[in-house]
Amino acid sequence: MDFLLQLVVSGVVTGGIYALIAIGFVVVYKATGVINFATGELMMIGAFFAWTAMTALHAPFVVALAVAAIGAAAVGALVERVVLRPLMGQRAISVIMVTIGLSSIFKGIAQIVWSGEYRSFPQIFPRRPILLGPVLLPSRHAYPFLIALAAIALLALLFRFTRTGVAMRATADDQATAFGMGIDVRRMFSFSWILAATTAALAGIVIGTIGGISPQLGAVGLRIFPVVILGGLDSIGGALVGGVVMGILENLAGGYLDPLLPGGGVKDVVPFAALVLILMVRPYGLFGTRDIERL
Amino acid sequence: MTTPETPPLLAVNNLEVVYHHTVQVLKGLSLSVPEGRIVALLGSNGAGKTTTLKAISGLLPLEDGAVEAGAVLYRGEDLSRLLPHQIARRGVFQVREGRHVFEELDVDENLRCATYARRGRGGVAEDVEKVYAYFPRLAQRRGSLAGHLSGGEQQMLAIGRALVARPDLMLLDEPSLGLSPLLVEEIFGIVRRINVEQGTTILLVEQNAAMALEVASYGYILESGKIVLDGPVERLKQDRDVQEFYLGRRGGQRKSYRDVKHYKRRKRWLS
Numbered sequence: 001m002d003f004l005l006q007l008v009v010s011g012v013v014t015g016g017i018y019a020l021i022a023i024g025f026v027v028v029y030k031a032t033g034v035i036n037f038a039t040g041e042l043m044m045i046g047a048f049f050a051w052t053a054m055t056a057l058h059a060p061f062v063v064a065l066a067v068a069a070i071g072a073a074a075v076g077a078l079v080e081r082v083v084l085r086p087l088m089g090q091r092a093i094s095v096i097m098v099t100i101g102l103s104s105i106f107k108g109i110a111q112i113v114w115s116g117e118y119r120s121f122p123q124i125f126p127r128r129p130i131l132l133g134p135v136l137l138p139s140r141h142a143y144p145f146l147i148a149l150a151a152i153a154l155l156a157l158l159f160r161f162t163r164t165g166v167a168m169r170a171t172a173d174d175q176a177t178a179f180g181m182g183i184d185v186r187r188m189f190s191f192s193w194i195l196a197a198t199t200a201a202l203a204g205i206v207i208g209t210i211g212g213i214s215p216q217l218g219a220v221g222l223r224i225f226p227v228v229i230l231g232g233l234d235s236i237g238g239a240l241v242g243g244v245v246m247g248i249l250e251n252l253a254g255g256y257l258d259p260l261l262p263g264g265g266v267k268d269v270v271p272f273a274a275l276v277l278i279l280m281v282r283p284y285g286l287f288g289t290r291d292i293e294r295l
Numbered sequence: 296m297t298t299p300e301t302p303p304l305l306a307v308n309n310l311e312v313v314y315h316h317t318v319q320v321l322k323g324l325s326l327s328v329p330e331g332r333i334v335a336l337l338g339s340n341g342a343g344k345t346t347t348l349k350a351i352s353g354l355l356p357l358e359d360g361a362v363e364a365g366a367v368l369y370r371g372e373d374l375s376r377l378l379p380h381q382i383a384r385r386g387v388f389q390v391r392e393g394r395h396v397f398e399e400l401d402v403d404e405n406l407r408c409a410t411y412a413r414r415g416r417g418g419v420a421e422d423v424e425k426v427y428a429y430f431p432r433l434a435q436r437r438g439s440l441a442g443h444l445s446g447g448e449q450q451m452l453a454i455g456r457a458l459v460a461r462p463d464l465m466l467l468d469e470p471s472l473g474l475s476p477l478l479v480e481e482i483f484g485i486v487r488r489i490n491v492e493q494g495t496t497i498l499l500v501e502q503n504a505a506m507a508l509e510v511a512s513y514g515y516i517l518e519s520g521k522i523v524l525d526g527p528v529e530r531l532k533q534d535r536d537v538q539e540f541y542l543g544r545r546g547g548q549r550k551s552y553r554d555v556k557h558y559k560r561r562k563r564w565l566s
Contacts, residue, residue, distance in 0.1 A: 052423030086377055163407070163410075164403050166400065167408060167411065169399065169400055170397045170400060170405075170408045171399070172399075173355070173399050173400065174397055174398075176354055176358075176379075176391075176395075176399075177391060178391050178408070179353075179357070179379035180354060180379050180383055180391065181380075181383060181408045181409050181411050181456065181460070182380045182383035182384045182409070182411035182413070182460065183380055183408065183411045184378075184380045184411075185380065251310065255484055271428060
């Protein structure tokens, strides 16, 4: 029983971090109808920003977070303005291809600037694990989880209560009408890229503190894609639930099935198996809107 | 009241609109809307009424439509090169056909979106309350998602957004679409009140010609992309063709299909 509880709790913890990454996808998709396949690379770049601030400039973690957030926001704004705005009105598939190209470019830049070596963050969180009843949480998972939760809560509040947040939701809902309200839809696109890049940077740092960083860190972004699909591409709440479900699923599969198989690795297959099953039953995800094809 | 000599608030001159580079929808349409009035634009399905409004509000490019020739002059400025949000911020606000409320936002949030069209930030709370005074039914539902409102309530919300935007010129597209006669009556009453109490100039597109001619002071009749008839509503109401084909009246007798064909022939002469 304790083993099960342990698996579920650490599943929830990984799930929270997955959710944060998934939200990076959702924010851009909701606003612009584009699936941003460079999300993983934005994570990687953001993580490197923070790492550079901490190692080269010896900045404290909180400052490094701020540096990474600002840097990532700038990258997001730049990408939107230089690459995506000229493509406005083009078919979504062309723009999606461009984001795949962007991901390669980011990887290349990271190779040049930070080399392909594997780096790890200096010790940030207290080493003492956290005890929740019978469940033991390693601190390097628990603190990142709390950061992810805080970021998700902040985003939710922003979308719910700020004027810009409401305008972004309106734009996501009906672009032409939002335009007619006097909302500068192009600025909302820009904001959504900035938000997505910042969210991704945070997620990258969080993942980086757990397992180290390299230009290949972005691969995690694609592994999160099942979470995004599970929750529905256009639902932030869905991303949260999808992340947690996927985290638990992975952990249960890893805990119970892996020991039975000679090769193991069920953990990595389960999300994609679940993805296929869910798409067969609900093609628009658990919380997605049905008419997701609008642009 | 404006005298005929003062330039109109809105003047559309020889407007030609083409969709997808091939389909011509407006073929040299001209109309003018004097300040403070309600002007009705009538016509059957596909005549180009909505296209005319979209050409004014700048929404055409979003549907791969383009103004090929002519001009849309608002207070002397050509709108046809501006983006929709810039036009809205100049005081021209469109209430689109089919309501187009933000379904995933609640009523209050929908109203607050329209504040982007305002010049200056003050007075929003008062204007939101004003909307609820015009439409008490919306006040009861201010926290519900707009997608859960009835069709009539959504139309009220769409007009309410326009009130919050405080436009000088409101473009109203088919406010009666899909509503019960009682609601149509109510909505048109409020349209008239907005015109009188807020001094908002209104360009009204309607299929319900009887209702539109009731509130408007001047009317245009649009067929296949051109104005075929215009005049003060009193004169339009007396016009035999208008009575027959827009108001459905003709001295008590039922019309036969031969007359319709006869009219079609005459129409070709007109256009």
